[in-house]
Amino acid sequence: MKLPWHTCAWRMAVMIALPFAWLVAHQADAAEAWETVSPPDNGEALVNPGMGWTLHFYSNFIENYGSKLEPSDTLDDWPGLAVIYLRVPWSFLEPKEGEFNWSLFDTPAQRWIAKGKRIAIRVSCSESWWRHATPKWVQDAGAKGLDFEFGKGPRPGGPLWDPDYLDPVFLEKLDHFLAALARRYDGNRNVAFIDVGSFGMWGEGHTGFSSRLDETQTLAVVKRHVELHLKHFKHTLLCISDDVAGPSKPGRRFPAMDYALAQGVTMRDDSILVQPPPNSWYHAEMAQEFWPRLPVILEHEHYGGSKARKAWSGDLLLKSVADYHASYMSIHWWPREELEENRETIARINRRLGYRIQLKEIRWPGEIKLGEPFVVETAWANAGVAPCYDGGFWALTVKDEKGGIVSVQVDEGFDVKNLKVGTPEQPPVEKLQSRFTVAFRHEEAGGTHAPPTRPGSYDVFVSLGQRDGTPLIAMPLPFPDGQRRYKVGEIRVK
Numbered sequence: 223m224k225l226p227w228h229t230c231a232w233r234m235a236v237m238i239a240l241p242f243a244w245l246v247a248h249q250a251d252a253a254e255a256w257e258t259v260s261p262p263d264n265g266e267a268l269v270n271p272g273m274g275w276t277l278h279f280y281s282n283f284i285e286n287y288g289s290k291l292e293p294s295d296t297l298d299d300w301p302g303l304a305v306i307y308l309r310v311p312w313s314f315l316e317p318k319e320g321e322f323n324w325s326l327f328d329t330p331a332q333r334w335i336a337k338g339k340r341i342a343i344r345v346s347c348s349e350s351w352w353r354h355a356t357p358k359w360v361q362d363a364g365a366k367g368l369d370f371e372f373g374k375g376p377r378p379g380g381p382l383w384d385p386d387y388l389d390p391v392f393l394e395k396l397d398h399f400l401a402a403l404a405r406r407y408d409g410n411r412n413v414a415f416i417d418v419g420s421f422g423m424w425g426e427g428h429t430g431f432s433s434r435l436d437e438t439q440t441l442a443v444v445k446r447h448v449e450l451h452l453k454h455f456k457h458t459l460l461c462i463s464d465d466v467a468g469p470s471k472p473g474r475r476f477p478a479m480d481y482a483l484a485q486g487v488t489m490r491d492d493s494i495l496v497q498p499p500p501n502s503w504y505h506a507e508m509a510q511e512f513w514p515r516l517p518v519i520l521e522h523e524h525y526g527g528s529k530a531r532k533a534w535s536g537d538l539l540l541k542s543v544a545d546y547h548a549s550y551m552s553i554h555w556w557p558r559e560e561l562e563e564n565r566e567t568i569a570r571i572n573r574r575l576g577y578r579i580q581l582k583e584i585r586w587p588g589e590i591k592l593g594e595p596f597v598v599e600t601a602w603a604n605a606g607v608a609p610c611y612d613g614g615f616w617a618l619t620v621k622d623e624k625g626g627i628v629s630v631q632v633d634e635g636f637d638v639k640n641l642k643v644g645t646p647e648q649p650p651v652e653k654l655q656s657r658f659t660v661a662f663r664h665e666e667a668g669g670t671h672a673p674p675t676r677p678g679s680y681d682v683f684v685s686l687g688q689r690d691g692t693p694l695i696a697m698p699l700p701f702p703d704g705q706r707r708y709k710v711g712e713i714r715v716k
Contacts, residue, residue, distance in 0.1 A: 267301030273576025274304025309344040311355035344417035346425030365392040384433040409457035418462040427466035444478040490519035506545035517549035525555030536567030549576040578606035589714040593663025603649040604641035613639030614686040630691040631658035683707040
C-alpha cells in the first residue's frame with residue numbers, strides 16, 4: 223500500500239521520528255488485502271473538552287496572575303492549557319446593586335475563547351485582604367455578619383467581615399446575583415465549570431481563619447448554597463471545595479461532600495502541596511467517590527509559597543493527578559516562571575491528566591465496492607487517569623486528493639466514555655468491529671449511490687467526536703488534518 227506521505231524528504235523525516243514498529247505494521251496483509259496500522263502515541267499535549275491545565279488569571283487579587291501578560295499574550299507556549307480561571311470577590315462584579323462589571327470576566331475570556339479555550343469561575347464572599355468581599359451595600363441592606371481578624375477568628379471591631387451565610391437578606395441578594403451570573407454563563411459552551419464559592423475564606427468552604435463555624439453549621443450552609451447554585455445553574459458543571467469537609471481531615475465519606483455528590487456537584491481540592499510530605503494532600507480517598515462519575519479538579523498551592531515551604535515536588539504533583547484521577551490541574555503562579563522551572567513535570571502530567579484516547583490498531587480492507595458493506599477492526603485504550611465523561615464516537619472519513627470529504631461513517635455503538643482507565647504502560651484495550659458502507663446503493667432507484675460517489679483511490683482518516691461525525695477530541699496521533707482527523711492510510715473504491 224501507499225504510505226500516508228508523498229515525498230522522499232517527508233517520508234525520511236517520519237521514518238526518523240517514529241518507531242520502526244509503525245512502519246512495519248503499516249503494510250498490507252497480502253493474503254487478505256487488508257491494511258493494518260498500529261500507530262504509536264506521539265506524546266503530544268492534548269487540549270480536549272473536560273480536561274487540561276487551568277490558568278489562574280485572577281486569583282482573588284485581580285493582579286494575580288494574569289496581569290503581567292500582554293492583552294495579545296494567550297500563553298500559547300504552555301502545553302495543554304485549556305481553561306482560564308477567573309476567581310474574584312463578589313463586590314468586583316456587582317459594585318452597586320444591580321449594576322454589573324461583566325467586563326472583568328469577558329475581557330480576558332475573549333482572548334482565550336478566540337483560541338478555542340474555555341473559562342471557569344469562582345465568586346467569593348470572604349477574603350483575607352479586604353473587608354468588603356461581599357459588597358458593602360449588602361451589609362447596608364441589613365445582612366448580618368461578624369467582624370474578624372484573619373487567623374484569629376471573630377473579634378468585635380476586627381478589620382474583616384464575614385457574612386452570616388444563612389442570613390435571609392444575604393441569601394436574597396446572593397440569589398439575585400447568581401440569577402444574573404447564570405443568565406450569562408449557565409449553559410454557555412465556553413464555560414468549563416463554576417465553583418460554589420460563596421461560602422468560606424477565599425470561597426474554599428472553610429471558616430477556621432474567620433467566623434469558625436462548627437461541622438453542623440457548615441453542613442447547613444453547604445446545603446443551602448449548593449441548593450441556590452443548582453437553582454440557577456442547570457446546565458453547567460458545578461464544583462465545591464473539599465475543604466467544606468475540613469481542610470486537613472482525611473477520609474472518604476463526609477456529609478457535606480456526600481450531599482454535593484448526590485446533587486451532581488463535583489469536588490475540587492485547593493490544597494495540593496501546601497504542606498511538605500507526608501501531608502502533601504488529604505482527600506485523594508474522597509476523590510474515589512467522585513471521579514468515576516464526575517471530573518475532579520486539582521489546585522496546587524501558589525507555586526512560590528509551596529517552594530518556600532519545601533512542599534513542592536514535580537513527582538508528587540504527578541502522583542496527585544494519578545491518586546485523584548484528576549481531569550484538571552491548576553497553574554497557580556506567574557505562569558511562565560512555573561513553566562520554565564517545571565517543563566518535564568508538565569510534560570509528564572500531560573500524558574496522564576484527564577483522558578487520553580489511543581488508537582492502538584486499525585485494520586480495514588484495501589479495496590471496497592461502492593454500496594457494499596465492509597468491516598473495519600479497531601482497538602482502543604484510554605491512557606489517562608479519568609474517563610472521557612462526555613464521550614465520543616469514532617468516525618472513518620474518506621477524503622479525495624484535494625482534501626474534500628467523500629464519505630463519513632460513524633459507529634454509534636461504541637462510546638469512548640466507556641473505556642476503562644489503567645496504568646500508562648498497560649491501559650485496558652477494547653477491540654471493536656464496525657460495519658460501514660460507502661455510498662448506499664438504491665436498487666429501486668436504478669442503482670443510484672447515495673451520496674453520489676465516484677470510484678477511485680482515497681485517503682482514510684480517523685476521528686472521535688459527535689454522532690454526526692464532527693471531530694471534537696484530539697488524539698495523540700501523527701498526520702492530523704487540522705480538524706482533529708488523523709490520516710491512517712488509503713483505500714481503493716471500485
